[in-house]
Amino acid sequence: MGIITVRQAHVSHSMGGSENRFENIASSLNESDDEDTENTKTTIFLKIAEGKNFPVTDTLSKSSDPYCVVKVDGQTVLRTMTVYRTLSPFWGGEYTLHVQRNFFALSVYVYDEDLRYDDVIGKVTLTSRELKRDYSEGEEKWFPLQKVTKDSEVTGEVRLEFQLSETKLDMKIAEARDLAAKDKTGSSDPYAILTLGSNSFQTEIRKQTRFPKWNAMTTLPVPAADTDQVVQLTLWDRDIVGKDEFMGQISFSLRKVQKKVEYNKWFWLKPRDVIGHQAAGLIRLKIRYVTASILPSPVYQPLVDLLIEEVDHFVSGKPRTGITPLALLEEAMTDRMEMAYVLVRIFLGKGKIEGLLNMLFTQEARKSTPETLFRENTLASKCMDQFMKITGTLYLQNVLGKIVKQIYKENRYCEMDKSKITKKCGMINKETTVKQSTKQIRRYLATIINDIIQSKTACPFGLRKVCAMIFEIVQGVYPEKSDLPYMAVSSFLFLRFFVPAVMNPKLFYLNNDHPNMRVSRTLILCAKAMQQIGNMCKQPCKESFMIPLLPFVEQHTDTVRHFIKSLVTIYKCSSPPSPGPTKTTPASSPQKLFSHTVVIQSGWTEMYRTKFGKSSTLRVFRKRFFSLSFAALSYGTKASLGQSLNCTKLIAIGDITSVERVDKHVFGHKYVLQVLVSKGSELPSALYIKLKSLNEVTEWISSLRKTCSQNTNTLNYYHPGSFRSKKWTCCTSRSLTEKGCSKTHRSIVLGDWRDPLNSDVEIQTIFSQLYNAKIGLTSKYLQTERLRSIQSIKGDEEDKFTFDGTKTSRTRSVISRRAGLKRSKKVTSISRSRAQSMSVRTEKVAVPTQSKSLDLPAERKNSSFDCPPSPIPEQSSPPGDVGVEEGAPKPAISRLLSVLNLIEVAHEDTNKQGYS
Numbered sequence: 001m002g003i004i005t006v007r008q009a010h011v012s013h014s015m016g017g018s019e020n021r022f023e024n025i026a027s028s029l030n031e032s033d034d035e036d037t038e039n040t041k042t043t044i045f046l047k048i049a050e051g052k053n054f055p056v057t058d059t060l061s062k063s064s065d066p067y068c069v070v071k072v073d074g075q076t077v078l079r080t081m082t083v084y085r086t087l088s089p090f091w092g093g094e095y096t097l098h099v100q101r102n103f104f105a106l107s108v109y110v111y112d113e114d115l116r117y118d119d120v121i122g123k124v125t126l127t128s129r130e131l132k133r134d135y136s137e138g139e140e141k142w143f144p145l146q147k148v149t150k151d152s153e154v155t156g157e158v159r160l161e162f163q164l165s166e167t168k169l170d171m172k173i174a175e176a177r178d179l180a181a182k183d184k185t186g187s188s189d190p191y192a193i194l195t196l197g198s199n200s201f202q203t204e205i206r207k208q209t210r211f212p213k214w215n216a217m218t219t220l221p222v223p224a225a226d227t228d229q230v231v232q233l234t235l236w237d238r239d240i241v242g243k244d245e246f247m248g249q250i251s252f253s254l255r256k257v258q259k260k261v262e263y264n265k266w267f268w269l270k271p272r273d274v275i276g277h278q279a280a281g282l283i284r285l286k287i288r289y290v291t292a293s294i295l296p297s298p299v300y301q302p303l304v305d306l307l308i309e310e311v312d313h314f315v316s317g318k319p320r321t322g323i324t325p326l327a328l329l330e331e332a333m334t335d336r337m338e339m340a341y342v343l344v345r346i347f348l349g350k351g352k353i354e355g356l357l358n359m360l361f362t363q364e365a366r367k368s369t370p371e372t373l374f375r376e377n378t379l380a381s382k383c384m385d386q387f388m389k390i391t392g393t394l395y396l397q398n399v400l401g402k403i404v405k406q407i408y409k410e411n412r413y414c415e416m417d418k419s420k421i422t423k424k425c426g427m428i429n430k431e432t433t434v435k436q437s438t439k440q441i442r443r444y445l446a447t448i449i450n451d452i453i454q455s456k457t458a459c460p461f462g463l464r465k466v467c468a469m470i471f472e473i474v475q476g477v478y479p480e481k482s483d484l485p486y487m488a489v490s491s492f493l494f495l496r497f498f499v500p501a502v503m504n505p506k507l508f509y510l511n512n513d514h515p516n517m518r519v520s521r522t523l524i525l526c527a528k529a530m531q532q533i534g535n536m537c538k539q540p541c542k543e544s545f546m547i548p549l550l551p552f553v554e555q556h557t558d559t560v561r562h563f564i565k566s567l568v569t570i571y572k573c574s575s576p577p578s579p580g581p582t583k584t585t586p587a588s589s590p591q592k593l594f595s596h597t598v599v600i601q602s603g604w605t606e607m608y609r610t611k612f613g614k615s616s617t618l619r620v621f622r623k624r625f626f627s628l629s630f631a632a633l634s635y636g637t638k639a640s641l642g643q644s645l646n647c648t649k650l651i652a653i654g655d656i657t658s659v660e661r662v663d664k665h666v667f668g669h670k671y672v673l674q675v676l677v678s679k680g681s682e683l684p685s686a687l688y689i690k691l692k693s694l695n696e697v698t699e700w701i702s703s704l705r706k707t708c709s710q711n712t713n714t715l716n717y718y719h720p721g722s723f724r725s726k727k728w729t730c731c732t733s734r735s736l737t738e739k740g741c742s743k744t745h746r747s748i749v750l751g752d753w754r755d756p757l758n759s760d761v762e763i764q765t766i767f768s769q770l771y772n773a774k775i776g777l778t779s780k781y782l783q784t785e786r787l788r789s790i791q792s793i794k795g796d797e798e799d800k801f802t803f804d805g806t807k808t809s810r811t812r813s814v815i816s817r818r819a820g821l822k823r824s825k826k827v828t829s830i831s832r833s834r835a836q837s838m839s840v841r842t843e844k845v846a847v848p849t850q851s852k853s854l855d856l857p858a859e860r861k862n863s864s865f866d867c868p869p870s871p872i873p874e875q876s877s878p879p880g881d882v883g884v885e886e887g888a889p890k891p892a893i894s895r896l897l898s899v900l901n902l903i904e905v906a907h908e909d910t911n912k913q914g915y916s
Contacts, residue, residue: 039294039910041761043751044097044106044131045138045338046070047286048080050090054281057112057119061085065113066121067514068283069694072097073104074155074178075661075745077702079694081506081514082113096751101291103128103748104268110145110283120148122279131289138288138335145279154248154271155180156210158192158233161264164257169196169220173203173233175213178742179269182237182245186665189238190247196220196231205238211731211741228255235269246272292764299906300763302899304346306892307766311347311355319359323781323892329766330379332773339769340382342762344390349759357383357466358473365477370484373474374491381496384466388497389508390753392463394599396501396508399455403447404502404510407522414440414522417545438548441525445549448526449533449556452498453563467493468568487536489564494534503527509752512603512696529553533560601628601703606690607635608667611683612723612736619667621690628703633675651687655679658715658744659704661697662688666722666729671697675704678713684736686722702750709746709756718744767903774900781893 048068057064066089067082077097083089097106105128110121122145126135146152156179161172173192182188190212191205199220206212222229231254235247248269257263306325313320333339347353360380365373374381414437415421418430467489474485501508502523505515515523528546532553541547606621624635633656636648658676666672671694675687691697708714717740721730728734731741770777 040101040291041294041764042099042101042103042289042291042747044099045094045286045288045290046097046106046108047094047140048091048108049140049284049286050088050092051110051281051283052088054087054089054110054121055279056087057114057121063087064121066110067113069109069111070095070097071107071109072099072748073745075748076694076698077748078698078750079514082516084113084517098747098749098751098755100745100747106131106287108283108285109148110281122146122281123148124283124285126287128289131287132291135287135289138286140284140286142282142284145281145283147279151246151272153180154269156235156248156269157266158235158248158250158269159264159266160233161262163262164222164254164259166259167222169222169231169254170217171201171220171231172217173214175211175215176235176269177211179210179212179235179247181210181663181665182239182247186663188247190235191238192216193234193236194218194220194231195234196222197229209730209732222254228253230254233267290765290768292761292768293907293910294760294764295903295906295910297760299903300760300767302902303767304350304759304763306896306899307343307346308350308352311352311359314359314362315355320892325892325896328777328781328893328896329770332777333766333769336377336379336382338765340379340386342765344383344386345757346759346762346766348387348390349757349762353387353462354465354469357387358469361470361473362477365473370478370481373484374470374488381492384492385496387466388463388492391460392497393509393753395455395458395460395463396497397510398458399451400448400498400501400505401510403444403451404505404523406447407444407526408505408511408513408515408519411516411518412440412522413437413518414525416441416525416548417543434545434548437525441522441529441549442552444522444526445529445552445556448502448530449559453559456563456566459567464567467564471564471568483536486561486564489568490534490536490560493564493567494560495531499527499530499534502530506695509699512699513693514695533557536561599627599629600707601700602626603696605692605696608688608690609685610688610723611685621667621688626689628700628707630707633704651675651677652679653707654711654713656704656708656711657684657713658718658746659701659708660718660720660744661701662722663720663730666720670694673697673701674718676715676718688722698750702752705746705749706755714746715740715744718742767900770896771900771904774897777893778897 048070051066054064054066056062063085064087065082065084066086068080068091070077070079078095080091080093083091099106105125107123107125109123112119112121124143124145156176158176159174161174163170171194173194176190176192179188179190185208187208188210189205189207190209192203192214194201197220201216201218201220203214203216206214230251232249232251234249237245237247239245249272250267250269307329310320310324310326330336330339343356344353347356357380360383364378364380368374374384413433416434416437418434421430421433470488470492471485474481474488478484501510505511505523506513525546528543529549529552532541532546532550533556537554537557541550602625604623604625607624607626608619608621610619624637626633626635628634630653632653633651634649655677656675657678658674660674660676662672662674664670664672667688667690669690671691673689673691675689676684677687678684689700691700719728719730719740720742721728723729723736726734728741733741
């Protein structure tokens, strides 16, 4: 059963007073209940920048300690760091959220951190309809925070079956799911009231459940003269003492409901109309909503070939000149970081990443100066950043994970800036505080540098090889600068890898929790000193309070220099890892960038495991060390060095069917997740894992879901409770074989380096960017390319066009006709229709033979993917007109536009009939 989303526009602002409040609901009644498909990917790029004008929640300090929590349909996805003692916090976090296509709403909550209970400052809520309509281009703006009240916090859905005739409305209130817990026991006593005009109907009360089933049928009269009446269904929670609590409502007009049509729909519950409930404060967000239909790989192959061809020509010593596909792509994509992300993942999946980086580094070295080499945010620098994150994050955890956890655990006060040492910090003597802090920072730095130096053999082979490549390129371009190759490698390895990881351990998965004020300041001071070491003491010390650390920095500069020299030479004596395919993981799987046994997530926690159908009165959680790899989820009683595992139990990744959170009232703990396991004919079992914090829960859930993303036995429904006393605590069902009462959220994950490599997804992103810029690229470059082709023709051939001394004007006229891009005929808008969207002449693009399996119409098969004719007809030219030499390569822009046309045609066919 699908979900029909009931949305009201501008939920984040006032929800009442709109004349079109029922338009979205009524129009959605006739939509199909589409479920998520593997060929559709929905992603939200979210930047939580800053806030201002927040209310004072701490009367003593007259400030707040704000942090943000992001939820998708009530499911917590991430938590930002806490910014202490401020009413105008700055976060600056950028996140990638993968969600299911038919999700309802995205919410950003702002909390004030407190010792006992965190206060809610406000929230911003945007429905999926609003995101798709207003934020597809990536808009950044200030949002007013809305107050959070009992009536505004509504969750759940209700299923209705109804049919409208001329004089009556037959309605069946079937069931509801995922309702809010209004009672202290974590449950509710819901009932529903249906109204139509002056008539109403009330269902029975279902006690102690958030998943009621009423199956109540009624018939309400509809006056023939009034066809614009509103149907409203309101859910309430019955309380013995006090008033019944509001649980949500839906409402829609009968005006757009088709008569004599049977409806069976799930509706999202919405809050009451809120007027004037704006909280104090603003938050600045940048949101970009992307939904892409992923086509089969053969359709994208011509575009992949264009990108790889440029790199192959460079590697073979025959670099392309002029306008290249990568240059066009760099101009079309507005976000350079996203471009670097997709390029690195595409070339990693195709095994061509070394050639891509080699070309980018060489081009960057030749056009830069020694002072600016690899110091700016160029495409080469961004690609290297992404490459280091994907290939070196595990290495980073092994090198810096131990010392970072030690800094978290000790939680020492370290401050070297006298201006920041106050009595509020508990420090009276500033000189003594600076001396103690300097000594402590040196101790941490000595451990960090020593761990880095000792890790040269543990550095991944690919990362070592790329560092050696950078060293050799810079050495070849600047042979007179003996220190520049070392600084070039250090600018990436230290300044863009080790230093950011120390400053933000949560971002690089060195710790599950954000640092507090003390830990954050200690890490910043360590990172400043490491930055000086990475600069090889070539940059002056910007802060005077860092001068006491200069002797330490100068002492370890030569050590780091020897480390880089060893790192760039050791790869020649090594060989890359070659893990073979396993039974559960084919060799062609794009996810296998890492070894099959690489540890993705690990740590001590508490667990409890049970098999469904077996009675168990004891629910004792036992302390175990968990380790997650691409092969299995392991847990045992011992761990060596926090990573290697003396395991006693193994759960194969292919046996995991679902990973979800558990209701907090089941075990009396907020942070419990369940891993559902089904293996062959054995009874299904559940592994309950108790964690310490919200960040830890979201990290484990996201890691497990992405690791199991290739499983084919995943569940669509689950039970958020546990099976006790021969019944489920969530829905009171007594059946073990019946499907769950709540929908799974397997598609809601946080994007990071653990995302499986999928070149089709990345190449679709490139296609979307190029397609949106197609008209601009055509008008800007196509005429230039054809002009170059004309000018390359031999002089004696050009003389044929000389007529009575008017060679120049004649040539210009011919160029204009051949290009077909006169200003009066430029296309100014992109149309989805096939005839209007093509702006170049008909060209054929070779498609691999695998594409024959695509289920295309007969006319498509016969045309061999011919591009439709251009809407701008080419003018006929007299004999001897100028043209491109036969056999000469087509201009890059012409080939690129032809490939875009091919993929566009495939998308149109997919929308019509879909692929098998």
